[in-house]
Amino acid sequence: MITTINPADGKELARYDLHDDAAVDAALANAAEAQKAWRREPVEVRVNLLFAMAKVLRAGKAEYAAMITREMGKPIVEAEAEIQKCAYNCDFYAEHAPQYLADETLVSDATESFVEFDPLGVVLAIMPWNYPFWQFFRFAAPAFAAGNGAILKHANNVPECALAIEDIMREAGCPEGLFRTLLVEPSKVAGIIADDRIAAVTLTGSTEVGAIVASQAGKALKKQVLELGGSDPFIVLADADLEEAAATAVKARYINVGQSCVNAKRFIVEESIADRFVDLFCAGVAKLKIGAPTERDTNMGPMARENLMSGLHAQVEKTLAAGATLRTGGKPIDGDGFYYPPTVLDHVTPDMVTFREETFGPVAAIIRVKDADEAIALANQTEFGLGSALWSRDLDRARKLARKIDAGAVFINGMVASDPRYPFGGIKRSGYGRELGVYGIREFVNIKTVWLGPVKAAKRGGNHDSPARHPETRRTEDQRSRRRRAHHAARHPQMWLDQHRQRHHRLRSRGFDRPAQAQLRRKRHGARRSRDRRDRWRALSTRPERHDLDTGQHSPPLHQCLAERADANLLDLRFDRRHPHDDRDGRRTRHRCRTQGLTRETTMILEVAEFTVKAGDEAAFEAGAAKAFPLFLRAKGCHGVKLHRVIEHAGVYRLLVNWETVDNHMVDFWNSDDFQAWRQLVSPYFDGSPKVTHSQV
Numbered sequence: 252m253i254t255t256i257n258p259a260d261g262k263e264l265a266r267y268d269l270h271d272d273a274a275v276d277a278a279l280a281n282a283a284e285a286q287k288a289w290r291r292e293p294v295e296v297r298v299n300l301l302f303a304m305a306k307v308l309r310a311g312k313a314e315y316a317a318m319i320t321r322e323m324g325k326p327i328v329e330a331e332a333e334i335q336k337c338a339y340n341c342d343f344y345a346e347h348a349p350q351y352l353a354d355e356t357l358v359s360d361a362t363e364s365f366v367e368f369d370p371l372g373v374v375l376a377i378m379p380w381n382y383p384f385w386q387f388f389r390f391a392a393p394a395f396a397a398g399n400g401a402i403l404k405h406a407n408n409v410p411e412c413a414l415a416i417e418d419i420m421r422e423a424g425c426p427e428g429l430f431r432t433l434l435v436e437p438s439k440v441a442g443i444i445a446d447d448r449i450a451a452v453t454l455t456g457s458t459e460v461g462a463i464v465a466s467q468a469g470k471a472l473k474k475q476v477l478e479l480g481g482s483d484p485f486i487v488l489a490d491a492d493l494e495e496a497a498a499t500a501v502k503a504r505y506i507n508v509g510q511s512c513v514n515a516k517r518f519i520v521e522e523s524i525a526d527r528f529v530d531l532f533c534a535g536v537a538k539l540k541i542g543a544p545t546e547r548d549t550n551m552g553p554m555a556r557e558n559l560m561s562g563l564h565a566q567v568e569k570t571l572a573a574g575a576t577l578r579t580g581g582k583p584i585d586g587d588g589f590y591y592p593p594t595v596l597d598h599v600t601p602d603m604v605t606f607r608e609e610t611f612g613p614v615a616a617i618i619r620v621k622d623a624d625e626a627i628a629l630a631n632q633t634e635f636g637l638g639s640a641l642w643s644r645d646l647d648r649a650r651k652l653a654r655k656i657d658a659g660a661v662f663i664n665g666m667v668a669s670d671p672r673y674p675f676g677g678i679k680r681s682g683y684g685r686e687l688g689v690y691g692i693r694e695f696v697n698i699k700t701v702w703l704g705p706v707k708a709a710k711r712g713g714n715h716d717s718p719a720r721h722p723e724t725r726r727t728e729d730q731r732s733r734r735r736r737a738h739h740a741a742r743h744p745q746m747w748l749d750q751h752r753q754r755h756h757r758l759r760s761r762g763f764d765r766p767a768q769a770q771l772r773r774k775r776h777g778a779r780r781s782r783d784r785r786d787r788w789r790a791l792s793t794r795p796e797r798h799d800l801d802t803g804q805h806s807p808p809l810h811q812c813l814a815e816r817a818d819a820n821l822l823d824l825r826f827d828r829r830h831p832h833d834d835r836d837g838r839r840t841r842h843r844c845r846t847q848g849l850t851r852e853t854t855m856i857l858e859v860a861e862f863t864v865k866a867g868d869e870a871a872f873e874a875g876a877a878k879a880f881p882l883f884l885r886a887k888g889c890h891g892v893k894l895h896r897v898i899e900h901a902g903v904y905r906l907l908v909n910w911e912t913v914d915n916h917m918v919d920f921w922n923s924d925d926f927q928a929w930r931q932l933v934s935p936y937f938d939g940s941p942k943v944t945h946s947q948v
Contacts, residue, residue: 281428370398372450481637
């Protein structure tokens, strides 16, 4: 029999019968059977349940919030916010689960390889009373989306909430048997964990209970996620916004009457601003209204149980006896219910109880430090590592300090809170595993590798499976590596020669004779050059001059671009004179343009320029233009109106000066309407000169 007590007045609320062994066995059997069918549903179908869960939660928000307030004393406004957050979490995973659970392709030697995420089975959820709805739905939404089933063992002081959750799931259309709430004594939990029909365990609760459950699940070799206690530091540096920090600190400590694992509990403040911060903090505490949790203007209601209140008061008394200063509060409020006032203890030191232990209630410990380094050291001087807050106006410094804090989360200039968009969990004795975010949905899945053969032929010339790096970074690293090798070879020629010999013998042992080795070296060097060229294309692709010509947004003409790059010798049009029909110069131009990251259209423009500039007489010019201009026209996207834009953009009208000769070789283009528009466009720039000198380019 479970008896519930109203913490606001200490009176009995209701009594509930426990499930016997037969009911527990039936629940496990039904859940295992239902999960086998549920896992076969595509994730796009499974998420419909989550949408329905969110809808039911929002529709019954007032009813469910009243249950929370009645059973554990949470102020009604905060209880309504909890229900709203549960609905948001369900919607979030309904929208993002297909993406989070999609197969991930792997690069390997297989024909195809990927990772898929399969459900584990039925998960036992052991949940606490402080957030009776949120703690469950935080786990349940991703678990159901992943294809798992669930059995809920809730805290015994919130059975009405636990049974209401079962009703919510039924109303949302959850498959029969896939989820079940069990009302059992804690002594029965070990048997449920050991049952083969339970695949994994998640627990949110105290560190002591977490250690017990971890040992039981570990004995059965079952996956666990544990979110346990915390003694979160709230660090305030000298350059912080004190008014904002103090206002946030009041909420961070006293929300939910201080009964949260991520409540700020240790306020570590630099000595130079400690007095000012404590005054602001106490002023904020004085504004908190303590009263009946059903009243909408109440900020703090009762603690959830009488034994929790008495345990907290014992911690306060020990700390005061050790030398701390009491600024406000410090003893239970007389009258009905389990009310404890917001308490502030100043000048707390690391040897005191409220520093060493978790204070699960409305008690704030102020610790004064000389500088940021001491603040970080004291923040880490705890067996817990759940959340932490850091306040500073210098964000660069704050980021560096955040890396030194041992915690599952660091909130800079903010209050620690859970959110489905990012992972939540702790280290050390605050537990392990993560909830929420993409990491949370993948806790209770089988991360399965799938490999499809046959093996692909090995690619020579480098490791193609290495992770990609930024083009600029990779090129810089490769150049630096080549310089190091050359420098090393100059200083240690014998060692370098020995390495070459070893490489030669290694390749020869693999069947590569000397011609094959030479070919392999050429391929490797060619691959490196190709990669470098590609990286340079990418590096220059975002330059203003590289706008897509089809957009009609004209960048500076090519001759202006060339002038801007003259000092860098980006392009050099001083070619050797060869016969226009010899395409070696054309290949050279295209190669140089590609290595400098120029677009295909601009490359073709430069080919026209090259043949025009090199022409030494009328016949050679005619032959060169006849060969170059069709290549230019065949460039991707360069025809019709687009051609006009290319010519105007690049300044080719300054290079194609032998007007009539070019026209004679472009009969089709001559007869088109586009040609007349093109000629009208460029004719103002035509000066009638028979050729262009190098200096003019």
